[in-house]
Amino acid sequence: MADQVLDKKEHSHHTGAPLIEPGHSYGSVTDKISSIVLTRKTPVAWFLGFSVAFLLLMVFLGSTAYLLMKGTGIWGLNVPVGWGFAIINFVWWIGIGHAGTLISAILLLLRQEWRTSINRFAEAMTLFAVAAAGMFPLLHMGRPWLFYWLMPYPNTMALWPQFRSPLVWDVFAVSTYATVSLLFWYVGLVPDFATLRDRTKNRWAQISYGILSMGWRGSAIHWHRYETAYLLLAGLATPLVISVHTVVSFDFAMGIIPGWHATIFPPYFVAGAIYAGFAMVLTLSIPLRKIYGLEDFITMRHLKNMAKVMLATGLIVAYGYMIEGFTAWYSGAEYEEFMILNRLTGPYKYVFWSLILCNVAVPQLIWFSKIQNSVVALFVVAMFVNVGMWLERFVIVVTSLHRDFLPSSWDMYSGTIWDWATYIGTIGLFLTLMFLFLRIMPAISIFEMRTLVTDDKKSKAE
Amino acid sequence: MPQIFHPSTNTFSKVTIFGGVFMVAATLWVLLSVERSSYVTQAQVVREQPVPFSHRHHVSQLGIDCRYCHTSVEESSFAGIPPTKTCMTCHSQIHSTAEMLEPVRESWRTGKSLEWIRVHDLPDFAYFNHSIHVKKGVGCETCHGPVGEMALTWREHSLNMEWCLECHRAPEKFVRPPEFVFTPNWKSEGDQEMMGKELLQKYDIKPSTNCSICHR
Numbered sequence: 253m254a255d256q257v258l259d260k261k262e263h264s265h266h267t268g269a270p271l272i273e274p275g276h277s278y279g280s281v282t283d284k285i286s287s288i289v290l291t292r293k294t295p296v297a298w299f300l301g302f303s304v305a306f307l308l309l310m311v312f313l314g315s316t317a318y319l320l321m322k323g324t325g326i327w328g329l330n331v332p333v334g335w336g337f338a339i340i341n342f343v344w345w346i347g348i349g350h351a352g353t354l355i356s357a358i359l360l361l362l363r364q365e366w367r368t369s370i371n372r373f374a375e376a377m378t379l380f381a382v383a384a385a386g387m388f389p390l391l392h393m394g395r396p397w398l399f400y401w402l403m404p405y406p407n408t409m410a411l412w413p414q415f416r417s418p419l420v421w422d423v424f425a426v427s428t429y430a431t432v433s434l435l436f437w438y439v440g441l442v443p444d445f446a447t448l449r450d451r452t453k454n455r456w457a458q459i460s461y462g463i464l465s466m467g468w469r470g471s472a473i474h475w476h477r478y479e480t481a482y483l484l485l486a487g488l489a490t491p492l493v494i495s496v497h498t499v500v501s502f503d504f505a506m507g508i509i510p511g512w513h514a515t516i517f518p519p520y521f522v523a524g525a526i527y528a529g530f531a532m533v534l535t536l537s538i539p540l541r542k543i544y545g546l547e548d549f550i551t552m553r554h555l556k557n558m559a560k561v562m563l564a565t566g567l568i569v570a571y572g573y574m575i576e577g578f579t580a581w582y583s584g585a586e587y588e589e590f591m592i593l594n595r596l597t598g599p600y601k602y603v604f605w606s607l608i609l610c611n612v613a614v615p616q617l618i619w620f621s622k623i624q625n626s627v628v629a630l631f632v633v634a635m636f637v638n639v640g641m642w643l644e645r646f647v648i649v650v651t652s653l654h655r656d657f658l659p660s661s662w663d664m665y666s667g668t669i670w671d672w673a674t675y676i677g678t679i680g681l682f683l684t685l686m687f688l689f690l691r692i693m694p695a696i697s698i699f700e701m702r703t704l705v706t707d708d709k710k711s712k713a714e
Numbered sequence: 715m716p717q718i719f720h721p722s723t724n725t726f727s728k729v730t731i732f733g734g735v736f737m738v739a740a741t742l743w744v745l746l747s748v749e750r751s752s753y754v755t756q757a758q759v760v761r762e763q764p765v766p767f768s769h770r771h772h773v774s775q776l777g778i779d780c781r782y783c784h785t786s787v788e789e790s791s792f793a794g795i796p797p798t799k800t801c802m803t804c805h806s807q808i809h810s811t812a813e814m815l816e817p818v819r820e821s822w823r824t825g826k827s828l829e830w831i832r833v834h835d836l837p838d839f840a841y842f843n844h845s846i847h848v849k850k851g852v853g854c855e856t857c858h859g860p861v862g863e864m865a866l867t868w869r870e871h872s873l874n875m876e877w878c879l880e881c882h883r884a885p886e887k888f889v890r891p892p893e894f895v896f897t898p899n900w901k902s903e904g905d906q907e908m909m910g911k912e913l914l915q916k917y918d919i920k921p922s923t924n925c926s927i928c929h930r
Contacts, residue, residue, distance in 0.1 A: 405742075405746075406746065407876075408749055408750060408872070408874040408875060408876050409874070409875040409876060409879075410875060410876030410879045410880075411875070449718070458718050459718060459719075462718045462719060466727070467723075467724065467727070
């Protein structure tokens with residue numbers, strides 16, 4: 253078994269592009285990554301990006317303030333489409349969050365070493381995406397300050413939440429996911445915080461990183477405990493990758509609405525989430541490696557691997573679309589049949605066919621090695637997928653609701669300016685947090701990158 | 715390299731990390747206790763009134779029935795606050811010059827109502843009907859406490875929803891035979907739950923816990 257693993261490693265080193273460009277030593281890896289935070293001048297691109305992100309965050313602040321003043325009536329929600337942008341954006345963001353946990357937990361357990369240089373910021377991305385996602389159910393409540401009513405606690409109303417409702421399952425699934433992701437991210441950061449603490453010259457940075465590193469001295473006992481804790485957390489996080497989006501899909505699948513009530517939903521949603529997540533990791537890592545000159549650490553091999561995961565999950569998602577159509581036809585239920593015809597040819601057909609273009613057609617380009625080797629092309633494909641996954645949720649939510657069982661209540665739905673402002677605002681929230689993260693924390697795991705350096709030397713020696 | 719933190723930081727961080735769990739638990743406990751305290755619910759707190767009316771004097775010492783003043787309690791959702799006229803049936807003759815009762819006489823002269831401060835004020839989103847509760851054997855004192863012993867009136871219970879549900883979920887613990895609904899200081903002689911269950915059968919008492927029974 254051990255030999256096999258070794259063989260694989262060597263194999264990958266000899267054939268594929270390297271995980272870390274040759275010529276790096278422990279010192280150079282540490283220098284390069286920690287200098288982004290500690291010594292190097294913050295690039296102009298960071299200031300530009302942060303300004304835009306912060307501006308969008310202010311849009312979020314403004315639209316939320318207006319929402320709290322006026323109530324959810326400022327959104328486009330009404331009968332029959334009672335679920336609009338709020339749930340679309342929630343599912344979109346939660347989906348994006350999935351890649352982080354997949355990369356950090358599942359790929360760790362599967363010993364995919366290429367995860368090492370992307371796991372840190374993919375985990376950060378997960379956390380910030382979950383934060384952005386959480387905004388929507390909270391704001392949709394109308395009285396977000398009473399959010400704790402969703403938790404079971406001995407309240408003065410002597411009431412428990414409705415445990416039969418998938419929306420309550422969602423609360424547990426998402427909050428567990430957020431907690432475990434946060435712990436996983438933080439535990440992984442502790443040794444790196446200690447590195448920053450030891451290297452910084454700034455007194456305040458010393459104290460802050462000192463507190464965050466929790467007295468890490470790098471002793472053998474520390475490393476032993478760290479490895480145990482990290483593996484345990486990876487084990488805990490692994491089922492969550494599957495469970496969270498399964499529960500999110502239950503929000504729909506438990507409802508007896510044509511187009512929602514299908515058993516394909518859980519796997520189809522999980523695949524969609526990983527698809528969206530990898531698209532977002534590509535979207536973020538491509539500019540990141542360029543701006544900070546990290547091409548040595550995030551190599552073409554990483555980009556290609558992510559593109560391949562995207563292609564594979566994209567095909568599962570395409571299969572999901574197919575099965576939706578098949579189920580509608582095979583069920584023989586007239587409402588199901590009408591729903592799928594309405595989706596394909598009704599008033600929202602342009603949205604549907606754009607979705608097929610973005611999520612099914614364009615990603616097929618990844619089959620070509622020319623596309624795989626072009627950073628720009630990969631970025632463009634990833635952007636298509638980002639848009640496509642949003643359109644997918646729009647199609648699922650709106651086309652199933654807007655023409656329901658009773659033709660007299662049929663109506664059209666579109667987001668108002670406040671829907672858009674809130675949505676774009678959460679992108680601002682996400683990017684602002686991402687930029688702050690890049691500025692004050694090591695975006696790539698320093699100590700895990702150092703292990704790759706050892707491997708490199710070993711395999712050369714052998 | 716010099717140490718950044720004083721050695722005592724070790725103890726401090728251990729205590730705060732392990733103590734954090736207890737801190738969170740304690741905070742929750744305090745919050746839940748405050749929410750139920752009379753500071754928040756105003757239960758057991760005397761309300762100041764334009765005239766210091768004593769239920770103890772009128773009910774326990776004089777023996778006046780609840781319904782003498784709260785006339786509509788058996789037919790209406792609202793038990794009724796007596797008009798000045800009700801007071802004056804006696805007080806035109808008794809204590810007719812007492813200074814304490816001047817606001818009553820003034821109301822009588824001018825025709826302007828006394829502005830009593832409501833002691834049991836349910837929120838508007840909760841529907842409550844006195845008549846059905848009285849008819850099914852919920853005694854006045856079950857909800858209002860020993861009113862006949864209150865020199866100045868207070869609200870006995872919190873009016874929290876958990877308090878309503880206490881009875882709606884297990885009415886056998888509280889109901890009494892209809893003839894004793896207005897009796898002060900009534901206590902069941904036998905086993906309350908046994909008798910309660912019989913009463914539920916006999917009077918077809920089935921309090922609903924459906925949301926829209928109260929939140930209409």
